[in-house]
Amino acid sequence: MDTLTASLAPPNPEKLQGLVERMLGDLGAAMAVPLVRIGDELGLYTAMDGAGAVTPAELARSTGANERLLREWLSAHAAAGYLDYDTATGRFTMTPEQAMVFARPDSPACMLGAFEIAMANVLDQPQVARAFRQGDGRGAGYGTRCACLFSGIARFFRPGYSAHLLEEWLPALDGVEERLRRGARVADLGCGHGATVIMMAEAFPASHFTGIDYHAASIACAREAAGRAGVAGNTAFEVAGATDFAQRDYDLVACFDALHDMGDPVGVATRIHGALRPDGTFMMVEPKAGNRLEENLNPVGRLYYSASTMICTPVSLDQPGAAALGAQAGPARLEAVLREAGFSQVRVAAETPFNIVMEARP
Template identity: 35%
Template sequence: MEPDPDRTRAFGERLLGMLTGGMLTMLIGIGHRTGLFEAAAHGPVTSAELAERAGLHERYVREWLGAMVTGEIMEYDPADGRYSLPAAHAALLTGATSRNVGPAASSMRTLGSVLPQVERCFTDGGGVPIAEYAKVSAGGLGETWRYIYDEHLVDGFLRPVPGLLDRLRTGVRVLDLGCGTGHAVNVMAREFPRSTFEGLDIAADAIAGAEAERAALGLSNATFAVSDAAALAPAEPFDVIMAFDAIHDQAAPEAVLGLIRDALAPDGVFLMVDTNFATRLEDNAGNPHAPLSYGISLLFCVPTSIATGGTGLGAMWGQERAREMLAGAGFTDVEVLDTPRPQNCMYVCRAVAA
């Protein structure tokens, strides 16, 4: 049967849009890392003036600007040869805010750098150790979440949990499992000085960064340690345990959930922030966030899990599977809440129904 020419043409146009978007994503990352967007946000400018503002070579800046203009990211006035970044666009491309897509675009560079290793996994099996990502990330993978913690951690994630802010103000023991560079722990430790906070992560370089930030902030109620979540066995139980986008990356997530349950005080609560998708593929069709999340899962979550001997659960495990695994770990009271990010939800888990 001959293909429908109209459908083929329409799909070709869509493919062109995908390829163009991929290229612009790389160039947005360059604009973020080199400070071009921040420099352009100060007002209309020629390519030479923008290069001078950013301390860059004009010829490269000029070609980058060509892509920005034809990609409808920036505007150009041929009358005076000046380029401008509309304020409405600058709101999503500049500033230390969670709306800035620059860090996300930069993270694509990290994933692209390990692409040959992931491709080999398709034929050879195995995984890609997280250390391989750390070699090329330059902090890009966690930068967006730093902004999210600054803007939304207290009011967007913690406040909706009944009674949690009061407990944190009074003083409780809190663990952030898979804390990365520890920014969430440090934000909470500064906000709730009567509580004590501990951050654990398997990545030594991330923990070193967390400790450096803690010391710079002068926080005495936060500690960090290099540790595998699969070895969780605290001397004293925690009142609150949190995991931000960390459980699905574990080699043995079911076992880790069980350890979390055992590490909680009788009246403790486990907050699991994870991806907000369905378990079945067909139920994710039409979700605008799904393709990107499947891609990140393929290029990061699955290979890093398999590299540690796991099955590669992946970021798209979905709410149905998550609920089953939480129940299997002994969490009999689970409430799913929205978060400030539509691609994430939060599971508020207790072992005994209230």
């Protein structure tokens, strides 16, 4: 049967049933987004972590939240498998695994940032829909987005960076770790709230790190966080576009999950090429993807394509260049960007289930 005939055939009841059942699960997850935000915002997860089995009344006492609303919230969590329920006692428990996902910001499995991004995507839906209607797809740049998008991004990516950046990604780059130990000049382009700048600055006190981002509110957060972390002395932060930053002669320029958001990735990579010392390194961290759509039709690709539809692609379309690489560009396309920018040596230096790390040398 060709695809047109197949699309005009009457619906297959079993396939329809299967799809509707899947939708039940998906809609349940979508409806949970504001509930998780409430648990996060009100400290409900933190209160349950290690508290043992609690009743709604006990949780109300320890958090000051309304008991009746808590009962409903706890029931929804039990139905989702986000908390456990003991039918014999009527008590709810947070298991250590659930705590790692919902209650512990430093755990590598923490998902609170992803729920914050999901919430931001719902809140920002009207301007993205407007961009869909515009011929040029403009109007939904980062400047128009709600604040929880930026804090969500910072929280979502940080556990991955703390698990991999110092232990795996920097050591995978040729000679970079040694240089950082001795004292190097580093720029982090599109640094957002500065998590990676701070991690590297703490680990390599002899080096100096400049975080650059065109989103002024993010740079203000990054500066404050660096102060709190005690690395103000070997960090600096600059509000600038990725092609407009002032300095040169960097030993390392890094770009964490940011290049594909930019309107002119080749222009930015060309600027980076010109800002590196002749023996310098560009480390580009991008979402993991295969080169073809069919390689990305899996849960990670699902998450990234959705985020890319709501964030990365409209954000890039709103910038000069409007390249719109998307979050699933894949290594071949990313390598082509780097080669076009003049990098002669390009390789994939490391990979995780969520990220690809590319090393480019002039």
